[in-house]
Amino acid sequence: MNVQDNIISINHSVTRIVNAVIQSNREIGQIDSLFELGLDSIQCMRIIIELEKEFNIEIEDDDLLIKKYETISSISELVNKLVSKI
Amino acid sequence: MxxxxxxxxxxxxxxxxxxxxxxxxxxxxxxxxxxxxxNYIHLVAEAKNENHPIAFFLPDNSGYNWNCVTPWxxxxxxxxxxxxxxxxxxxxxxxxxxxxxxxxxxxxxxxxxxxxxxxxxxxxxxxxxxxxxxxxxxxxxxxxxxxxxxxxxxxxxxxxxxxxxxxxxxxxxxxxxxxxxxxxxREQLGYKLGFDLKYMIEQLVTYRDEKPVVFNVLDRHTDDRYRYGLAVYDSMINYMDMICHGLVTNAREGIIIPMHLLMEHKHIMVERLKFLAEHYTHLEVSSFIEEFEYLKKSFESLRNNALKFELTGNPVIISKLIGCMAELKENERSSLTKLINFLESNYTESE
Structure with missing residues (x-):
C-alpha cells in the first residue's frame, strides 16, 4: 500500500471509530467539531482505546489532551504520525 | 404567565x-x-475517605466543607x-x-x-x-x-x-x-474587598508547606486524619496503591474526580495569575502562568489515563499514575517556591 492509500485507509478507520463512539444522528464530517457534537472526555478515551487497538499503537501522554481530538481530520493526522513511527 | x-x-x-x-x-x-x-487555593483530603479523597477547602462557619455559600x-x-x-x-x-x-x-x-x-x-x-x-x-x-x-x-x-x-x-x-x-x-458585596496580595502569598505558603488551614476555631480541633495542601497528593497515591492491591475498586470517585479537581485547581491558579497581571501591572508573571499551564496539562493527561484505567482495568496505568503524581507534587512545590519568592521580593506594603 502506498503512502496515500495508507492515509485514506487510516482516515476511513478513524471515521468509523468516531461515528461508532459518538453515535450522532448524522454522518460526521471531516472537520465537524466533535466538541459541538457533545464529545466528552469519556467518549474521547473510548476513541483513543479503539484507535490503539485498531492501529496497534500507544498514544502517549502528550497526545492524550482532549483538544487534539476536535475533528476527524485532526485525529487522522495524529494517528498517521504515530503509525509512521512504527 | x-x-x-x-x-x-x-x-x-x-x-x-x-x-x-x-x-x-x-x-x-x-x-x-x-x-x-x-479563595480556591486550599485543598484537603480526609485520609480514610474513599469516596472523596480531595476537595477544595472552603468550610462554612460550622466547619462544613460541602456548602455552597459565599459572601456574594x-x-x-x-x-x-x-x-x-x-x-x-x-x-x-x-x-x-x-x-x-x-x-x-x-x-x-x-x-x-x-x-x-x-x-x-x-x-x-x-x-x-x-x-x-x-x-x-x-x-x-x-x-x-x-x-x-x-x-x-x-x-x-x-x-x-x-x-x-x-x-x-x-x-x-x-x-x-x-x-x-x-x-x-448580590448586586454589590456590601463591603470593600480588594485583592490582597500579601494574604494570597501567605495562603500559597500554607498550601505549599502542607500546613493545616485554620479559618475558625473548629478547624483547630480536627484530628490527624486530614491532610492539607500538597499533602493531598499523598492521599491520592495511597488510594491508588490500595487499588493496585485490590483493596478498593472505586476509580471514579477515588481517582478520576480528584484528578479532575487537581487539574481545575491548576487552571484556577493560571486564571489567578492572569488576574494578578491585570491588577498589578508591574508584576511579570507570564513565566509562572506557563509553569502552571504545564501542570494543568499534566493533570489533564493523568485524568485521561485514569479514565483509560476505568475503561480497560489495565493495572500498569495505575503504577504509572503513582510515579507521575509524586513527580508532579515536587514540580508544583518548585513552581510555587519560585512564585512565592518572586511575589515576596516584589511586594510592597502599599499594595
Whole structure:
C-alpha cells in the first residue's frame, strides 16, 4: 500500500471509530467539531482505546489532551504520525 | 404567565457539585473574581475517605466543607422537615424564590430525574442540584445537574416530578442534606474587598508547606486524619496503591474526580495569575502562568489515563499514575517556591 492509500485507509478507520463512539444522528464530517457534537472526555478515551487497538499503537501522554481530538481530520493526522513511527 | 430563567455561566470547577453550582452563579458577575481568586487555593483530603479523597477547602462557619455559600450570596435556609411541619407547598416556595431571583440548592432523589445514571437504573440516590428557572405556562422547573456521563447540563422537568424527587429521598447525611438554600447573587458585596496580595502569598505558603488551614476555631480541633495542601497528593497515591492491591475498586470517585479537581485547581491558579497581571501591572508573571499551564496539562493527561484505567482495568496505568503524581507534587512545590519568592521580593506594603 502506498503512502496515500495508507492515509485514506487510516482516515476511513478513524471515521468509523468516531461515528461508532459518538453515535450522532448524522454522518460526521471531516472537520465537524466533535466538541459541538457533545464529545466528552469519556467518549474521547473510548476513541483513543479503539484507535490503539485498531492501529496497534500507544498514544502517549502528550497526545492524550482532549483538544487534539476536535475533528476527524485532526485525529487522522495524529494517528498517521504515530503509525509512521512504527 | 411568567417564565424566569436565572443566568448561569461556565464554572471554574466542576469536580464537586457544591463548587460547580456556586461558581456557575458567580461566573455571571465579573466582580466576584476577587473573592474567587483569594479563595480556591486550599485543598484537603480526609485520609480514610474513599469516596472523596480531595476537595477544595472552603468550610462554612460550622466547619462544613460541602456548602455552597459565599459572601456574594444573600441566602435563606429551610429544611424539608420544617416545610412539612408548616405544611408549606413546595412548588409555591420554588416559584416565589425563583421569581424573586433566588437560585435554589437542594438535595433530591436522582431516581426521579431523567438523564441521570440513577434514573436509568431506577435506583434511589440522594444528590444535589441547582434550580434556576420556572415556566408557569408549562409548569416546568429548570435546573443544573450532572448527567449520566457526569457532564453538567441544564434541563427541565415538570414541577410535580421535582416535588416527588424532593420528598421521596433518603439522605446520607441528614444534618446537611435536609437543607434547602435560597441563594440570591448580590448586586454589590456590601463591603470593600480588594485583592490582597500579601494574604494570597501567605495562603500559597500554607498550601505549599502542607500546613493545616485554620479559618475558625473548629478547624483547630480536627484530628490527624486530614491532610492539607500538597499533602493531598499523598492521599491520592495511597488510594491508588490500595487499588493496585485490590483493596478498593472505586476509580471514579477515588481517582478520576480528584484528578479532575487537581487539574481545575491548576487552571484556577493560571486564571489567578492572569488576574494578578491585570491588577498589578508591574508584576511579570507570564513565566509562572506557563509553569502552571504545564501542570494543568499534566493533570489533564493523568485524568485521561485514569479514565483509560476505568475503561480497560489495565493495572500498569495505575503504577504509572503513582510515579507521575509524586513527580508532579515536587514540580508544583518548585513552581510555587519560585512564585512565592518572586511575589515576596516584589511586594510592597502599599499594595
Amino acid at each position: 411568567q417564565s424566569v430563567l436565572l443566568p448561569l455561566n461556565t464554572p471554574l470547577s466542576k469536580a464537586h457539585p457544591h463548587n460547580a453550582y456556586q461558581l456557575s452563579i458567580l461566573a455571571c458577575k465579573e466582580e466576584t473574581r476577587t473573592w474567587i481568586y483569594m 450570596f444573600e441566602y435563606n435556609v429551610l429544611t424539608r422537615d420544617f416545610i412539612s411541619e408548616c405544611r408549606w407547598d413546595f412548588s409555591t416556595i420554588v416559584k416565589k424564590a425563583i421569581f424573586n431571583n433566588n437560585y435554589i440548592y437542594l438535595y433530591i432523589n436522582e431516581k426521579y430525574i431523567p438523564g441521570t445514571y440513577w434514573h436509568s437504573k431506577g435506583i434511589d440516590y440522594s444528590h444535589s442540584l441547582l434550580l434556576h428557572g420556572y415556566n408557569e405556562l408549562t409548569n416546568e422547573v429548570s435546573f443544573l445537574i450532572y448527567d449520566a456521563s457526569r457532564a453538567l447540563s441544564v434541563r427541565s422537568i415538570p414541577m410535580n416530578e421535582m416535588e416527588k424527587a424532593f420528598y421521596d429521598n433518603q439522605y446520607r447525611c441528614e444534618r446537611y442534606e435536609n437543607q434547602i438554600y435560597l441563594l440570591k447573587l
